C-alpha cells in the first residue's frame with residue numbers, strides 16, 4: 001500500500017477554487033512531518049484541463065476522477081468515487097477546505113473509510129511523536145488541540161489559515177484520469193443557482209461599517225448608517241445574524257456565504273467574529289471593532305479594539321466627530 | 328410521517344468561557360446562561376412547518392448530554408415537538424461528534440423516522456459533523472446547510488437547496504428517508520404558544536442512559552485547551568467613551584480616513 005497525503009481539490013465553473021492551494025500548503029507541511037507523498041484528487045465531469053494545470057503549477061501528482069454524474073459536487077457521488085478510486089493507496093490524511101463542500105463531505109467520508117475526522121483546523125502542533133490539530137471552539141474564545149486516534153484522518157481546513165505558496169518545484173507532476181461509475185442514486189445534485197440578491201457595489205467602498213447582532217434592534221441600524229456617513233466612499237455591511245433577523249437584506253452579508261471585502265477600513269459593530277464572518281473581511285487594511293465582550297474573537301483580528309456598548313458609544317463618537325470637524 | 332430533530336444545549340455566546348483547573352474541559356457554573364443552539368431552533372421550526380403542511384406528522388426531539396439539557400428538550404416541546412428523548416450522560420466533558428452521532432443513530436435506527444433534522448453547526452464545538460455522521464451511520468442521504476426544502480412525489484423525495492459560497496445554492500433531490508442539517512435564516516423560529524407550554528411542562532421525557540447504548544470509542548482525543556493569543560497587531564483603546572472616541576478619530580485622521 002502506498003502511503004499518501006490526499007488533497008481533494010474544489011472547483012467552480014472550470015476554475016480551481018483558491019482555497020484548494022491553501023489545502024495544498026497544509027498537505028506539504030504535513031508531508032515534511034509525516035513523510036508521505038502528496039496526491040491531489042479532483043472530481044468532475046471533465047477535469048483533464050484542471051488536472052494538468054494543477055500538476056504543472058504545483059509539481060504534485062494529480063488523480064482526476066471523471067463521470068457525467070460528477071458535474072456538480074454531491075456528497076454521495078463523491079464518497080462513492082473517492083472510496084473506489086483509493087484502491088491500493090493508503091491515505092494517512094485526506095485534506096480539504098472547510099467550505100460548504102468540505103464540511104458536507106468530510107464526516108460521512110470519515111465513517112466510510114474508518115477515519116478520524118477533525119474539522120475547521122487552523123494549526124498543527126507536534127505532540128509526542130504525533131500531530132495535534134488546533135481548532136477554535138466557542139466562537140473563537142477557546143482553542144482545542146485534537147489528536148486523531150485512528151490510522152487515517154480526514155481534516156478540513158479553515159479558509160485563510162494557510163497561505164497559498166508562491167513557489168512550487170519546477171517539475172510537472174504526473175496526471176492520471178480515471179472514469180468512475182455512478183454510486184447509488186439516493187442523492188442527485190442537478191444545478192447551482194447564483195445568488196438572487198442584486199449585488200451591492202461594495203468593492204468601491206473605502207470604508208465599510210458592519211452591523212452585528214450586538215446592535216440590539218433593527219431601529220439601531222441608523223447608528224451604523226450615520227457612522228458610515230462620516231466617511232467618503234463608504235458602505236454598510238452586516239453579519240449573517242443581522243440578515244437572518246431580517247434587519248438588512250442578504251446582499252449586505254459579509255463572510256463565507258456572503259461577500260468578501262477588503263476595504264481600507266472595516267468597522268465591526270457588535271460582531272462576535274466567527275470564523276465564517278472573518279473569512280470575508282480579514283484582508284481589510286485596518287479593522288476597528290466595537291464590542292461589549294472583551295474576549296470577543298473579533299478583537300483577535302482587529303487593529304483597534306474598543307470595549308463598549310455600540311448603542312451608546314456610536315452617538316458619542318458622532319458627537320465627537322462634529323467637534324472634530326468644527327475644530 | 329415521523330421527524331426527529333436533534334437539539335443541543337449551548338452556553339450563551341456572550342457568557343465568559345473558562346477552562347477548568349485540570350485543563351481538560353471548560354467550566355460551566357450553575358449560573359451559566361444555557362439555551363438551545365440557534366441552528367437547532369431553525370431545524371425545529373422547519374419540522375414544525377412540515378407538520379403544519381401535511382397530515383399525520385409527529386415530531387420527536389432528541390438531545391445528548393448531562394441532566395441540565397432536559398430544559399432544552401422541554402423548550403423544544405414548548406415550541407411544538409410531540410415527544411422528548413434525552414440520552415443522558417453523567418457530566419460535562421469533551422465528547423466527539425462521532426459519539427453523539429452514534430448514540431442518536433442507535434436510537435433512531437429502531438424507529439422509523441422519514442426525516443432527521445439537525446442544526447448546521449453547534450455554536451460551542453463548531454464541528455458541523457453530527458448530522459452528516461448520523462446519515463452515514465444509518466446509510467441515508469444527507470444535505471447540509473439547507474435553506475429550502477420541499478417534500479415531493481407523495482413523500483418519496485425531498486427537493487433541497489443548500490447554501491454554499493457567495494450566496495449560491497446547490498439544488499438536489501434526496502430519496503427519503505434522509506437527513507438534513509439546517510442553516511440559520513431558513514425561517515423565523517416561533518415562540519412557544521401557551522397551550523404547548525402548558526403541555527410541555529407536564530410531559531414526560533424519555534430518558535436513556537448513554538452507557539446503555541454501546542457508544543464506540545472516541546476517534547479523536549482532546550489534548551489541550553487554551554485561550555487564543557490576542558493578535559499582536561491589536562491595540563485596545565482605553566478611557567471614557569469620550570476619550571476613546573477622540574483617540575479613534577485621531578487615529579482615523581492620521582490614516583487620512585477622515
Ligand SMILES: Cc1cc2nc3c(=O)[nH]c(=O)nc-3n(C[C@H](O)[C@H](O)[C@H](O)COP(=O)(O)OP(=O)(O)OC[C@H]3O[C@@H](n4cnc5c(N)ncnc54)[C@H](O)[C@@H]3O)c2cc1C
Nearest residue numbers: 212213214239240241255256257258270272292293309310
Ligand atoms: C456554513 C456557515 C456559513 C456562515 N456564513 C456566514 C457569513 O457569510 N457571514 C457571517 O457573518 N456569518 C456566517 N455564518 C454565521 C456565523 O457562524 C455567526 O453565527 C455569525 O457571524 C454571528 O453574527 P454576529 O457576530 O452578528 O452575532 P453574535 O455571534 O451573536 O455576536 C454578537 C456580538 O455582539 C456583542 N454585543 C452584544 N451587545 C452589544 C452591545 N450593546 N454593544 C457592543 N457589542 C455587543 C456580543 O458580545 C457578541 O460578540 C455562517 C455559519 C455557517 C455554519
